[in-house]
Amino acid sequence: MRILIFGATGMVGQGALREFLRDSDVTQVVTLGRKATGQSHPKLREIVRDDLLHHGDIEPELGGFDACLFCLGITSAGMKEADYARITYDIPLAAAQALLQASPKAVFIHVSGAGADSTETGRVMWARIKGRAENALLRLPFRAVYILRPAIIQPMHGIRSRTALYNVLYRGFAPFWPLLERWVPDYVTSTERIGRAMLALVQDGGPSRILECAEINQVANGDKI
Template sequence: MKILIFGATGMVGQGVLRECLLDPDVTQVVSLGRNPTGQQHPKLYEIIHPDLYDYSNIEAELSGIDACFFCLGVSSVGMKEADYARISYDMTLAAATVLARLNPNMVFTYVSGAGTDSSEQGSVMWARVKGKTENALLRLPLRAYMFRPGVIQPLHGVRSKTALYQFFYTLAAPLFPIFRAIFPQQITTTEQLGKAMLIVAKRGSDKKLLESKDIVTLR
């Protein structure tokens, strides 16, 4: 398989990239983003692309993709809805629309989050925007799957680029085994998330919306 990853420098993307590079069924991993991952691997091909709203000059490099793992996102804290939607909705659809045209029926997995609002009418801003994004992706001619993890434990040296989040993960690290024992289906890891995406890319899923419990139990 040839896998395309958006957001490979973020916490989720780092974990997903690791699992893709380890998987023997993956022949090439294309990382697309504004910044390099800082990693080197025979399978890894990086495209540094400043404008994540326009892919017209690199379309040739986006053909022949079997699956796209879209892990790109930002925190909504302190953001106005229009600004958050510009990133979470517009940026995602800009990529997915091009990929749907170049690779009809490819697998496209989108990382949103637990609590995403499919009705697009709720009171929580980020959940409305994510719900709108999910709904738009599901209307495209893609084999699209929405991943809605809850709390994610970073493993294998994966770190969050958001300082406040990383501070929380560092403090919570000794407690994660306890949390996982008490809430086994609400907490996943970067490793589990990456492996679950690969499973869906290989054989699909009977669910289009995968909540945390689905991600944890997917084998």
């Protein structure tokens, strides 16, 4: 399988990259983003570019993929709605539409978030925009489109967030992960489980097109839903 990953330098993207590089069915992973991952692997090829809204100049390079994992995201804190919409809606739609032209039979997996507003009418700005992005992506005629809505994500295997504040919070929460897993298991996942869930969705399909945190964990663990 050939896999394309947007946002492979982020926390979720790093987890996805790790799991797909480790899988024997994957022959190549191509990452596309503004920064290189800093990793070296025989299966890995990187495309670094500033413009993530227009892909016409690299359309030939987007052909032949079996799946695309869109892991790029940003916190809405302190952002104006138009700026947040550009990153959360415009960029994933541009990526999906470009890939659809070059690899129409691919599986497209988009990492959204718990609480996304599918009605697109709620008062919470970030939830409304995430919901709008989800709905637009689900309308595209790929072989399959899956939306992942993780909640609390534990970074594993040395993976770090690009947001400094999150890293501080993760370090502070480190002793409490086992308790969170026990108290709110349906709201806690990890970078490893998200990556494994993505791999399972590409290989075997999934139980639904939108997977909440608990379903992500079940798919990652190979449980029947």
